[in-house]
Amino acid sequence: MKIAYFSPMPPESSGIADYSALLVPALHAHVDVETLRRKAKRPPRGADLAVYHIGNDPVAHGWILDALRRTPGLVVLHDLVLHHLVAGVTIGRGDGHGYLDAMEREHGVVGRLLGHGVLDKRLPPLWEARPEDFPLTGEVLGLATAVVVHSRYVADRARATGFDGPIAHVPHPAWPVPDVAPAELAGDPLVGAFGNVNASKRVPQLLEAFARLRRERPGAKLLLVGATSPGFDLDRRLQRLGLAGDGLIREGYVDERRLWSLMAACDVHVGLRSPTMGETSGTAIRALTLGKPLVVTDAGWFSELPGDVALKVPVGDREVDELTAALSLLAERADVRASMGAAARRLAEGPHDLARVAELQAAAFELAAGGHDVADGVLREVSGAAAEVGIAPGSPEASEIARRLSEVDLGA
Amino acid sequence: MRIAVLRPQVPFARGGVEIFTDELVEELRARGHDADLLSIPFKWYPGERVLTQAFLWRLLDLEEADGRRIDLVVATKFPSYVVRHREKRVWLVHQFRQAYELDGTDLGQFGPSPEDRALRRRVQELDRSALGEATRLFATSANVAGRLERSTGLVAEVLPHPPQRLPYRSAPGEGFVLSASRLDRAKRIDLLLEALALDPSLHAVIASDGPDRGRLEELARARGLDGRARFEGRVAGERLAELYATCSAVFYAPVDEDFGMGPYEAFLSGKPVITTTDAGGPLDVVHDRRTGLVVAPEATAVAGAAAWLRAHEAEAASFGAAGKELADEVTWDRAIARLLA
Numbered sequence: 185m186k187i188a189y190f191s192p193m194p195p196e197s198s199g200i201a202d203y204s205a206l207l208v209p210a211l212h213a214h215v216d217v218e219t220l221r222r223k224a225k226r227p228p229r230g231a232d233l234a235v236y237h238i239g240n241d242p243v244a245h246g247w248i249l250d251a252l253r254r255t256p257g258l259v260v261l262h263d264l265v266l267h268h269l270v271a272g273v274t275i276g277r278g279d280g281h282g283y284l285d286a287m288e289r290e291h292g293v294v295g296r297l298l299g300h301g302v303l304d305k306r307l308p309p310l311w312e313a314r315p316e317d318f319p320l321t322g323e324v325l326g327l328a329t330a331v332v333v334h335s336r337y338v339a340d341r342a343r344a345t346g347f348d349g350p351i352a353h354v355p356h357p358a359w360p361v362p363d364v365a366p367a368e369l370a371g372d373p374l375v376g377a378f379g380n381v382n383a384s385k386r387v388p389q390l391l392e393a394f395a396r397l398r399r400e401r402p403g404a405k406l407l408l409v410g411a412t413s414p415g416f417d418l419d420r421r422l423q424r425l426g427l428a429g430d431g432l433i434r435e436g437y438v439d440e441r442r443l444w445s446l447m448a449a450c451d452v453h454v455g456l457r458s459p460t461m462g463e464t465s466g467t468a469i470r471a472l473t474l475g476k477p478l479v480v481t482d483a484g485w486f487s488e489l490p491g492d493v494a495l496k497v498p499v500g501d502r503e504v505d506e507l508t509a510a511l512s513l514l515a516e517r518a519d520v521r522a523s524m525g526a527a528a529r530r531l532a533e534g535p536h537d538l539a540r541v542a543e544l545q546a547a548a549f550e551l552a553a554g555g556h557d558v559a560d561g562v563l564r565e566v567s568g569a570a571a572e573v574g575i576a577p578g579s580p581e582a583s584e585i586a587r588r589l590s591e592v593d594l595g596a
Numbered sequence: 597m598r599i600a601v602l603r604p605q606v607p608f609a610r611g612g613v614e615i616f617t618d619e620l621v622e623e624l625r626a627r628g629h630d631a632d633l634l635s636i637p638f639k640w641y642p643g644e645r646v647l648t649q650a651f652l653w654r655l656l657d658l659e660e661a662d663g664r665r666i667d668l669v670v671a672t673k674f675p676s677y678v679v680r681h682r683e684k685r686v687w688l689v690h691q692f693r694q695a696y697e698l699d700g701t702d703l704g705q706f707g708p709s710p711e712d713r714a715l716r717r718r719v720q721e722l723d724r725s726a727l728g729e730a731t732r733l734f735a736t737s738a739n740v741a742g743r744l745e746r747s748t749g750l751v752a753e754v755l756p757h758p759p760q761r762l763p764y765r766s767a768p769g770e771g772f773v774l775s776a777s778r779l780d781r782a783k784r785i786d787l788l789l790e791a792l793a794l795d796p797s798l799h800a801v802i803a804s805d806g807p808d809r810g811r812l813e814e815l816a817r818a819r820g821l822d823g824r825a826r827f828e829g830r831v832a833g834e835r836l837a838e839l840y841a842t843c844s845a846v847f848y849a850p851v852d853e854d855f856g857m858g859p860y861e862a863f864l865s866g867k868p869v870i871t872t873t874d875a876g877g878p879l880d881v882v883h884d885r886r887t888g889l890v891v892a893p894e895a896t897a898v899a900g901a902a903a904w905l906r907a908h909e910a911e912a913a914s915f916g917a918a919g920k921e922l923a924d925e926v927t928w929d930r931a932i933a934r935l936l937a
Binding site for chain 1: 643644645647648651654655678680708709710711712713714715716717718720721722725726
């Protein structure tokens with residue numbers, strides 16, 4: 185079966201490009217995958233199914249949404265919130281009306297009015313200020329013939345929008361253990377946080393909690409890796425908390441090899457996120473591969489991590505207290521770190537195993553491509569047999585048959 | 597207890613599952629249960645028929661029969677476990693293997709079209725759904741349980757069953773290798789015939805029947821085996837027990853077999869088994885140089901194993917005796933106690 189695969193691919197710098205680079209070779213064991221060059225408009229002739237990887241970044245995914253609009257197909261929904269994507273392919277292309285229409289389609293007249301406020305610069309951009317309240321996922325789900333998601337969180341919300349097609353929950357694949365040496369960094373313990381440095385990664389809360397930890401354990405160090413987002417004054421915060429000296433190790437954007445090396449050096453990984461766009465964290469998945477204990481925000485996909493793998497910190501008034509307690513526990517207890525690390529590795533080798541994930545993805549693709557015909561065939565034969573013995577459509581007997589079909593998912 | 601044992605029926609075919617389920621009903625009755633065998637013909641082609649025929653099981657109402665409650669059902673192989681029952685126990689002989697490990701092989705059924713690919717996935721989904729309803733889930737071998745867990749994530753307890761009832765006995769070997777597997781391609785009798793072709797001192801008796809018989813007899817002729825491979829067809833129980841008793845070794849080397857009664861029957865006759873590294877279920881009990889010989893799935897290796905066992909009677913006898921100890925552990929008393937617990 186031939187799959188037309190629309191996704192950002194390396195060397196693009198995107199988590200979804202990394203994801204596809206990992207997954208596509210494993211998919212070849214099941215299906216014939218043709219990855220489309222950037223800006224491709226349609227699936228190639230002979231493709232049985234078009235698969236569109238949709239995320240919130242308009243630069244990486246705008247062309248993929250354009251192709252989806254031309255030819256519906258299966259959507260791998262990496263982010264539940266797509267406001268930034270929609271704004272990018274409308275306002276970003278000089279199509280303000282398109283943005284207003286999208287807001288009205290999903291949020292009614294109030295949405296349109298808010299859209300006007302954004303266009304007139306009377307309101308801050310909603311994709312930055314309140315994206316979770318206005319996810320703008322409707323158009324993509326409306327075009328999708330089937331959806332693959334990485335979490336129950338996204339599956340439930342996609343269903344709640346009214347999407348009634350097939351939804352397959354397929355975990356994010358884990359990378360194989362890389363052949364890199366841990367970076368030579370000191371820290372007792374060394375706590376790592378990876379990704380953009382900004383408020384939505386809860387860096388202010390992390391810095392505060394880590395400063396408290398340092399008061400109890402002066403040997404502890406925090407490794408912050410990733411670009412600082414515009415407007416986020418990291419230096420001032422570090423100074424205020426007394427972390428500007430040797431408590432912090434700072435690296436900006438790093439390449440993949442350096443990333444693995446830094447991650448391997450850490451004793452504890454912190455992956456905080458709020459608000460969540462429904463995304464899965466590629467760095468958290470890498471931490472599983474490395475067998476590292478995790479501290480995460482109790483939200484979205486992160487909430488679905490097993491309790492023996494991740495300590496979960498709820499967002500709210502007690503966030504810093506709970507984060508401090510989690511870091512202290514892992515700093516003090518090497519045995520807890522070891523058992524959580526072992527559980528993380530089991531998770532990477534089990535549900536997130538690359539071959540297993542590829543098998544599940546291929547199953548979703550195959551059902552999306554041919555499932556309707558199969559369901560039609562089953563219904564045709566069963567209803568034909570029922571009719572031959574006088575069971576009329578709508579009769580109690582026909583309802584009973586329909587109920588039994590539905591029990592084992594053989595209905596349409 | 598009123599117990600319904602469920603068995604799909606392929607009309608005019610009889611093999612291990614039929615023997616197993618017939619004896620299960622008899623053994624349940626012997627222990628005072630009101631047991632009966634329920635069967636529906638199964639045809640798995642063309643196209644969606646694999647699903648519509650499976651669905652017939654779902655339409656059955658087995659909560660009671662003739663006004664009397666059925667306490668428990670025991671489903672055995674695809675698609676009998678699609679049935680609905682509040683106390684559905686599954687003693688899994690095998691899933692629909694064409695949708696799993698046989699897919700893409702000569703023994704597969706589903707082609708490369710999107711419809712066929714989706715059909716295969718629907719069968720898998722049906723398995724997940726129907727087997728997931730079971731109140732207890734057993735598998736006849738570690739191989740079957742492993743396949744189930746890999747394909748559905750469901751975990752089954754391994755529960756082997758005794759082989760068919762025969763007047764098992766042991767006697768000195770008369771120098772021939774016995775094969776009593778049904779004659780179909782998956783049982784790989786041709787491997788034994790090719791082994792005979794390589795070593796003119798080897799003899800074999802093939803005591804069974806099946807759709808591959810014509811091809812195998814033609815192969816024996818083409819290889820000039822000149823009666824060294826004797827096809828006896830399906831034989832009566834007494835004759836089969838006699839062949840087991842007097843052979844030098846039993847050849848049992850199907851491809852990734854589910855369970856396989858052959859090794860148990862050989863062991864109860866005190867005989868070693870020749871099997872292959874890819875045989876699947878038989879490897880639960882055929883352990884290399886302990887209860888038999890496990891060799892590569894190649895004619896030269898099979899020929900070497902057969903010649904070695906014939907030449908080393910003491911070792912062959914000790915392998916058979918060790919196998920008998922294993923087989924003696926598998927009793928209906930134990931199996932039924934676990935099944936109904």
